[in-house]
Amino acid sequence: MVSVEDYGEYETAWCPGCGDFNILKAVKAALANLAMPPSEVLMVSGIGQAGKLPQYLNCNFFNGLHGRTLPPATAAKLANHELTVIAVAGDGDCYGEGGNHLIHAVRRNPDITVIVHNNQIYGLTKGQASPTSERGMVSKIQKQGVFNNPFNPIAFAISQDCSFVGRGYAGDVQHLTELLMKAIQHRGLSLVDVLQPCVTFNKLNTFKWYSNRVYKMEEGEYALDDRVKAFERSLEWGDRIPLGIFYTNERPILEDNHEILKEAPLIRHKPETGRVNRLIEGFT
Numbered sequence: 675m676v677s678v679e680d681y682g683e684y685e686t687a688w689c690p691g692c693g694d695f696n697i698l699k700a701v702k703a704a705l706a707n708l709a710m711p712p713s714e715v716l717m718v719s720g721i722g723q724a725g726k727l728p729q730y731l732n733c734n735f736f737n738g739l740h741g742r743t744l745p746p747a748t749a750a751k752l753a754n755h756e757l758t759v760i761a762v763a764g765d766g767d768c769y770g771e772g773g774n775h776l777i778h779a780v781r782r783n784p785d786i787t788v789i790v791h792n793n794q795i796y797g798l799t800k801g802q803a804s805p806t807s808e809r810g811m812v813s814k815i816q817k818q819g820v821f822n823n824p825f826n827p828i829a830f831a832i833s834q835d836c837s838f839v840g841r842g843y844a845g846d847v848q849h850l851t852e853l854l855m856k857a858i859q860h861r862g863l864s865l866v867d868v869l870q871p872c873v874t875f876n877k878l879n880t881f882k883w884y885s886n887r888v889y890k891m892e893e894g895e896y897a898l899d900d901r902v903k904a905f906e907r908s909l910e911w912g913d914r915i916p917l918g919i920f921y922t923n924e925r926p927i928l929e930d931n932h933e934i935l936k937e938a939p940l941i942r943h944k945p946e947t948g949r950v951n952r953l954i955e956g957f958t
């Protein structure tokens with residue numbers, strides 16, 4: 675029996691009312707509902723308000739560099755594939771600074787879950803535009819409004835055949851909890867983009883703004899492995915914003931390619947120094 679209390683209660687450094695609190699609530703509920711003991715869970719993050727989330731959970735965590743969330747998460751999964759590995763990042767971290775890593779993580783398909791707190795802004799560094807900021811959004815830095823087209827993470831992920839693609843909303847903890855449970859259980863890379871109001875710096879995409887637009891997709895509207903239908907749906911943004919699972923596929927995961935992992939996790943294999951030495955000698 676695993677309870678939400680097992681994941682602890684910590685003092686946070688988030689602003690009162692921030693959407694991040696509800697994401698933390700949903701992550702805890704999802705892990706408890708799935709009966710995952712904290713000792714078997716590893717959370718990995720970089721820098722940002724989103725990146726603080728693992729520090730507020732009583733489980734294993736690694737906190738690295740901004741934009742570099744996915745490489746250590748992938749490496750940790752290969753080192754011990756018995757761990758449930760969850761990467762947590764902001765929209766800046768995952769779609770901006772770490773965008774290149776996202777591309778290749780989707781291609782490699784490790785069995786990890788990536789939760790992106792998408793507040794359409796750089797929160798920690800006080801409100802600059804991020805890759806998902808709306809065109810025309812005015813900030814202290816983008817005084818004439820954002821010039822660039824916003825990045826569409828859902829369309830990107832589906833176009834690259836990402837194994838599981840979903841969107842949640844920090845204003846609906848129950849729906850987000852269920853979505854996270856499915857993402858964590860899915861075998862392969864799961865990308866969950868979470869709409870997360872930043873109440874301090876993003877005065878455009880507020881709880882009210884999202885709540886007036888989001889709606890839940892019905893199960894069975896289309897087959898979830900229909901990539902073209904999923905892509906079409908991913909383009910819907912504006913007056914109506916769909917939430918839920920957009921796309922899934924069952925392609926081989928990164929771990930399947932490594933025969934040695936079938937015997938035991940890498941961490942339980944004895945280092946074969948003789949073989950390593952012979953390999954190094956081969957280069958001399």
Ligand SMILES: Cc1ncc(C[n+]2csc(CCOP(=O)(O)OP(=O)(O)O)c2C)c(N)n1
Pocket residue numbers: 721722723724725739740741763764765766767768771791793795796797798799804
């Ligand atoms: C390599 C590097 N570049 C830039 C920064 C400065 N920096 C820290 S957090 C951040 C943006 C955070 O935005 P996001 O990832 O969306 O997270 P949020 O704070 O909005 O949750 C930036 C630019 C840094 N710490 N390291």
Ligand code: SF4
Pocket residue numbers: 687688689691692693694723793797798871872873874875
């Ligand atoms: S700055 Fe924004 S994202 Fe960061 S804690 Fe405050 S409300 Fe949340």
Ligand SMILES: [Mg+2]
Pocket residue numbers: 764765766791792793794795796797804
């Ligand atoms: Mg952000």
